[in-house]
Amino acid sequence: MASARASPDPGTRTRLAFSFGPRFFLILLVGLVWLGPGWIEPRFLFAMVLWDALALGVWAWDLLRLPRPAQLELRRIWNAPAALGSPSRIEIELINAARVSIFAEATDDVPRALRTEPATVEIRAGAGSSGRAAYSVMPVERGDARFGRVFLRYQTLLRLAERWTSADLTQTVRVYPNLGESKRQTVYLIRSRQVELEKRLKRQRGLGREFESLREYRQGDDWRDICWTATARRRHLVTKVYQVERSQVVWLVIDAGRLLRARVRGLSKLDYAVNAALSLAHVALYSGDRVGLLSYGRKLQQRLGPGRGTPHLRALVEHLALVRGEPSEADHGRAAETLLATQKRRSLIIWLTDLAETPATPDVIESALQMTTRHLVLFGLISQPDLVQLANRSPQTENEMYRHVAAQEMVQRRDILLRRLRQQGALAVEFEPGRLSTALVNHYLEIKERSLL
Template sequence: MTSSKRSRVRLWFRDNAWVPTPRLLGLTAAGAMVTLAAFPWDPRGWTPLLCLLTGLILSIVDLLSLHRYGKVELKRSHPAFFEIGEENRVELTVRHQAPHPVRCILRDDFPQGFQVSRREMELTLSPGESAGTEYTIRPHRRGIHRFERIHARVSGRLGLWMRQQSADGGEEIRVYPRLKEVRRVRGGIYKKQLSTEGPHVRQGPGRGSDFSHIRDYVPDDEPRLINWTATARRGKLATNVYQPEQGQHVAILIDCGRVMGVKDGELTRLDRAVEAALAFAAIALERGDRVSLLAFSNRLLRWVPPGKGHSQLQRLVEACFDLEPEFVESGYRMAVETLGFRQKRRALVALFTDAGNLTFADELRSQLAVLRRRHLVMTVTIRDPLLDRERNLLPRETGEVYRKSVAEEVKEERTDRMNLLKRRGTVVLDVRPGQLATSVIHQYIEIKNRALL
């Protein structure tokens, strides 16, 4: 930042400062030009004196009006919570008591690093009016952040001077993961898919085991599902309808090690993992399952014991909204031992990590084997878009040929590691970043509908 820019910033944030407007500067320049033009005909200097007195009187009148009516009330309003990567509206309201129109320039101390649509906002207020303006803010990090002061410059009656002031708008805000899929789950978007009726359910012995209701028989129904008692009572064939078993356990493990700090666009792998984990928890809780959460790096970061219902979803959101990746190797053994100590019942264990990473592939495989002794295990991995782009590249020069070759080799090794996990009984998801949440939800639905747990 240059010295002139630093000076402007310091001026903007000085409270109770008096700032000349472009109108005053223009008036001063006009007076100087008149003085120079009149000098040959006014050797005694009456013209510059008259210009000086006129400018001084006008400035005094404007400053007096600002001293009396230049104070304004400033207020900020915004949503109850923010979501990462989403545009959120922030409104600034100004109220004044001046008997004349007032021009006001506003500037807000928003959290550092957030993207905003406008840094300065200008509005004109009628006498005694309260008015507002708004801008949009786009958070780049989850967690707790702070708004600071609200700054305003208010013009005088003649528009020659502006009075600068600020109001204490310091407040903490919470930036949550994107909850779009959670809202879709709560809105019942996936409800129909968690049923034993329809083509989305795979036929076979692995259908739901909890009785739901009785309906009329249709030709495609299995004969073993016919309810003969209801058939005799109704006088026509009736079929039992079953739903996936409820009240089972789901354990979510979120890796917060260094590999989860890799960015894809504006979001890290951990951002996307937390978003998908909450959507996964929402669908499981919607089905009456008990959900727990364990977040770890090389140490235990968060633990939420198993629970049910909407209150449990709120606890999960509060527990992981401010998780950040740590620049350490992930301690899979510590996480598995902790889960084994705290999760006694058989559960569907969903591990959000980079299962294809070669650095700790052996440790991960051994710990997944420990988990599989008691639980149904699912690993959730985000596919690297850069790797796909390099593989699909049409090379035009030697460097691009090498990059494509390396990408193909890495992809092959990654696929081999994933296939090995699958052969040993782990459910493996390796999906693109934008499809993570929906893929996890649909995998859960398939597991429930096939009664794999």
């Protein structure tokens, strides 16, 4: 993550850029002790005036000792990329080129998508040296966030006078999906299923589509897998060994319409869908497949053709970071037409969406069914935990009974729609937000193992 660096600009304020420090008022308060004797002897009042004049002179001397803004430099330093729902640490560095040590208070203009409270830190920078202080942010939205100026108030160690200034550290920062969670899930899933996958591959003679090797015939092998040309050359039976096909195409399709703006446990359904897509992309690329991305609302948002390798994964992360929810209904038909026109060869389309609560068939189902004759479609739906709990809870009052019946009808309607999808040749899963990534990765691995493509 790049840092921002700038010197304070003394011309950014229209009013006086200096003031009295906290200890100056303390000195004035001490001078009030002359006020009591002054009621008896007026000479003590002159002593108080002299004390105040001396304090003002010391304040002016301290003000002149303060570094000019041109002698200071501010830096905003990121220790790691900003990720959704993951705390990040930001450091503010103050570089002091003057010959006097200073104590400063810096306030950073942080976007509300990263922090709801002002970020104010205290920094001490020695003469000809620098100092740092850190604060934390917790991103709640993906995409680009814009930082503004850093406002600075600084004093000498006497703290009699202070100056104000600001530095233009305007910076646009991209908030990515939760990469750490995706990597942890990916490593766990691959390790936990690697042994099982190897065992199944040994049993899947003839079930795969990609030739792997030849070996001697073993009792129980399918006669259709015998390689007769190799058998003739070697003069004993030789069997073809197949493996799960690699280099297949997987499309991640993300609905960014209004239905996925609903929030569950602090994140929107769209955030869960993006995190699940990232986890799935890790596994698919690890398996040797090519992964493409299409996100859409009323119009197409992000589009990335199928590819493989680490550079392609980085490009996927960049595109996923820019997927933004829209307040309007998504145009599912346009997304389906785009995929049909782009992807001619049979592929796996993983469609992350939700179903509208309507008596009619949702448009997303009608659009997806257009593709089932050419592609294998896997629907990933995010359930509403509150709705499921309400449907399973026993009502205690009349109002609870009405809500209970309505919730049951909505759950049953979704079940009917999912059954229709499966009857038309599509795959469909519905899970709670926290289980969506794991469920989709498991279904993807099962599709690969069963050679459904």
